[in-house]
Amino acid sequence: MSLRIYNTLSRKKEEFTTIEPGKVRMYVCGPTVYADAHLGHAMSALVFDIVRRYLEYKGYEVRYVMNFTDVDDNIINKANELKVDPYNLAQHYIDGYKRNLEGLNIKPATVHPRATEDMPQIIKMIQDLITNESAYQVNGDVYFSVDNDADYGKLSGRNLQTMNAGSRIQVDERKAHPMDFALWKSAKPGEPAWDSPWGPGRPGWHIECSAMNMAHLGEQIDIHGGGNDLIFPHHENEIAQTESLTHKPFSRYWMHNGMFGLKDEKMSKSLGNMVTIDDFLAEHPGDIMRLWVLNGSYRSPLTYSEAVIEQTTQGYKRLLSAKKPALPGAKGLPESALGALASAAESARNAFIEAMDDDFNTASAMSTVYELGKQINQARADGATDDQLKIVQSAFNELTGTLGLQLEEEKLSGSNADAFIDLLISVRRELRAEKNWAMSDKIRDELKKLGVNLEDSKDGTSWNWDA
RNA sequence: GGCGACGUGGCCAAGUGGUAAGGCAGGAGUCUGCAAAACUCUCAUCAUGGGUUCAAUUCCCAUCGUCGCCUCCA
Structure with a gap:
C-alpha cells in the first residue's frame, strides 16, 4: 500500500517517491503580507499541514518551507499610505499570520524565509538567467524570455499562441514577447530598493520563490504546493525560471488546493470579500475550520456559510463525545x-x-x-x-x-470555574433529591447560558464547556 | 475566445461498471422527573438528453448550470 498524489503537472495521481529515501522536501507558497489573512489562506495552510503531518505519520522526515512574500506593490502602497517602513509593515502581518497558524494548530514550517532576506540569492539567480540567455535587461528592468523556454506553459496547459496576453491589461511594449515577465523592476521614487548589477530595484513576483526554493531546499524538490489560483502564472513561471537554469525537473509533485469561496465567488484580498482568520477564531475553535477542510476534498472548492459552520460544529461535538x-x-x-x-x-x-x-x-x-x-x-x-x-x-x-485535530474541550482561559461549577452541581443534586425540579432546572438552564452543559445520568451529573 | 474543475438525499460530502461511505438536520424508539448526551431503527437511484455495455451514478458525446485561471491573489 503506497501513497499516491494527484500531480497538477500530469493531471493524474502518481505513486509518491522521494528524491532522497525517507526525506521529503516540500515548499508551499505563503501569503503576500500586506493584510490580515483570511479563510482562504487558512484553507491552504491547513491542507498542506495535513499533508505534512500525514507524511510524517508515514515515517518521512519532512523539510517544510513556507515563504512570505514581503516585497510587492501592495505592501509598498500600503506602507506609503500609513507612512511606515514596508519591512516593518510586512513584519506586522507575518507576526499575525504566525499567530493565526498557531490558532489553527498548524505546525510551524521548518523554515519561514522572506524574500527581502534572501536578496543575494535572488540577484544571483537573475544574473545566471541573463548569462543563460533566458532573460534580458531593458533600462534597469530584467525580463524572463518565454520564447527561450521550450516547454513554457506545461503546468497550466497553455501555449503561447493561444494565450490572450494583453486582453485585459496593457502590454509593456519594451518586452520581446507579451508574456515575458519581470524578474527585476527598477526602483521608482519612494520605493524600497536593493543594489543590483542593473541598478537599484526590487525583484518581480515569481523569482523570489524560485530563489528561496534553491536556497532552502536545493535544485530539486519533492512537493510544491499552493492554491490553484497560483498555477498560472506564478508556478508556471517558477518552473520556467528554475528549470531554465538547472535543466532538471524542479518539483516532482505539484499540489494545488481548491479555492475557499464566499457564496458565488472566491474570497480574496483584492475583492475585499473576506472573513479573516482572526474573525473566525474569535467565534470558533480552530478545530472547526480544520474539520471543515477535512470533511471535503482538498482539491475542491469550499464555500463559506453559517449553516455549514453550524453543521461542522455539531460534527465536532460528536467527535468530542468519543473522547469521554x-x-x-x-x-x-x-x-x-x-x-x-x-x-x-x-x-x-x-x-x-x-x-x-x-x-x-x-x-x-x-x-x-x-x-x-x-x-x-x-x-x-x-x-x-x-x-x-x-x-x-x-x-x-x-x-x-x-489529521491535526486537537479535540480539547473549550476552557475559559485563566478561569478556575471548575470548583464553582462542581459546587453548583452538588447543591443541585440535593435539590433533585428533594424533587425540586424548578430550581434544579433553573441551575441547569442558567449554566447553559454561561456555556456549561450539564448531563444527568443515573449515577451522577457530568458537565462540559459548550463548543 | 483559450485552459481547467465541478453538478450525488433538506444541507455538507466520499465513492464505484453490477443498484450509493460518513457528518448535520428530520422521523420513530431506548434511557431520563424533564432535558441533554449516547445508543438503536429510519431517510437518495447520483443535473438533463443520447450512446457504448449483459449491466452506468460510475465510460463516451451533447446540452444546461456553477466555479477557478488567462491581471494581484492561498
Missing part, C-alpha cells in the same frame, strides 16, 4: 468482547491509511474516524471501563492527531 471517559457506574465488558474492540481499532487504522494514501482522501478518512467514534460510544454505553475504552480510544486519538 467511562460512565460513572461502568461494570466492564466481558473479556470476550475485547477482541472485537481491538480489531475495530485495527481495521479503522487500516481504512484510514488506505483513504489517506489515495491522494489524502480526508473525507473518506474522516468517515472511518466517525465510525470508530461510534464504536467507542457503543462500548461505553455497554459499560466499558476506562481501560477497556483505551483500546479503541488510543487508535481514535492516533488518527485524529495525525
Whole structure:
C-alpha cells in the first residue's frame, strides 16, 4: 500500500517517491503580507499541514518551507499610505499570520524565509538567467524570455499562441514577447530598493520563490504546493525560471488546493470579500475550520456559510463525545468482547491509511474516524471501563492527531470555574433529591447560558464547556 | 475566445461498471422527573438528453448550470 498524489503537472495521481529515501522536501507558497489573512489562506495552510503531518505519520522526515512574500506593490502602497517602513509593515502581518497558524494548530514550517532576506540569492539567480540567455535587461528592468523556454506553459496547459496576453491589461511594449515577465523592476521614487548589477530595484513576483526554493531546499524538490489560483502564472513561471537554469525537473509533485469561496465567488484580498482568520477564531475553535477542510476534498472548492459552520460544529461535538471517559457506574465488558474492540481499532487504522494514501482522501478518512467514534460510544454505553475504552480510544486519538485535530474541550482561559461549577452541581443534586425540579432546572438552564452543559445520568451529573 | 474543475438525499460530502461511505438536520424508539448526551431503527437511484455495455451514478458525446485561471491573489 503506497501513497499516491494527484500531480497538477500530469493531471493524474502518481505513486509518491522521494528524491532522497525517507526525506521529503516540500515548499508551499505563503501569503503576500500586506493584510490580515483570511479563510482562504487558512484553507491552504491547513491542507498542506495535513499533508505534512500525514507524511510524517508515514515515517518521512519532512523539510517544510513556507515563504512570505514581503516585497510587492501592495505592501509598498500600503506602507506609503500609513507612512511606515514596508519591512516593518510586512513584519506586522507575518507576526499575525504566525499567530493565526498557531490558532489553527498548524505546525510551524521548518523554515519561514522572506524574500527581502534572501536578496543575494535572488540577484544571483537573475544574473545566471541573463548569462543563460533566458532573460534580458531593458533600462534597469530584467525580463524572463518565454520564447527561450521550450516547454513554457506545461503546468497550466497553455501555449503561447493561444494565450490572450494583453486582453485585459496593457502590454509593456519594451518586452520581446507579451508574456515575458519581470524578474527585476527598477526602483521608482519612494520605493524600497536593493543594489543590483542593473541598478537599484526590487525583484518581480515569481523569482523570489524560485530563489528561496534553491536556497532552502536545493535544485530539486519533492512537493510544491499552493492554491490553484497560483498555477498560472506564478508556478508556471517558477518552473520556467528554475528549470531554465538547472535543466532538471524542479518539483516532482505539484499540489494545488481548491479555492475557499464566499457564496458565488472566491474570497480574496483584492475583492475585499473576506472573513479573516482572526474573525473566525474569535467565534470558533480552530478545530472547526480544520474539520471543515477535512470533511471535503482538498482539491475542491469550499464555500463559506453559517449553516455549514453550524453543521461542522455539531460534527465536532460528536467527535468530542468519543473522547469521554467511562460512565460513572461502568461494570466492564466481558473479556470476550475485547477482541472485537481491538480489531475495530485495527481495521479503522487500516481504512484510514488506505483513504489517506489515495491522494489524502480526508473525507473518506474522516468517515472511518466517525465510525470508530461510534464504536467507542457503543462500548461505553455497554459499560466499558476506562481501560477497556483505551483500546479503541488510543487508535481514535492516533488518527485524529495525525489529521491535526486537537479535540480539547473549550476552557475559559485563566478561569478556575471548575470548583464553582462542581459546587453548583452538588447543591443541585440535593435539590433533585428533594424533587425540586424548578430550581434544579433553573441551575441547569442558567449554566447553559454561561456555556456549561450539564448531563444527568443515573449515577451522577457530568458537565462540559459548550463548543 | 483559450485552459481547467465541478453538478450525488433538506444541507455538507466520499465513492464505484453490477443498484450509493460518513457528518448535520428530520422521523420513530431506548434511557431520563424533564432535558441533554449516547445508543438503536429510519431517510437518495447520483443535473438533463443520447450512446457504448449483459449491466452506468460510475465510460463516451451533447446540452444546461456553477466555479477557478488567462491581471494581484492561498
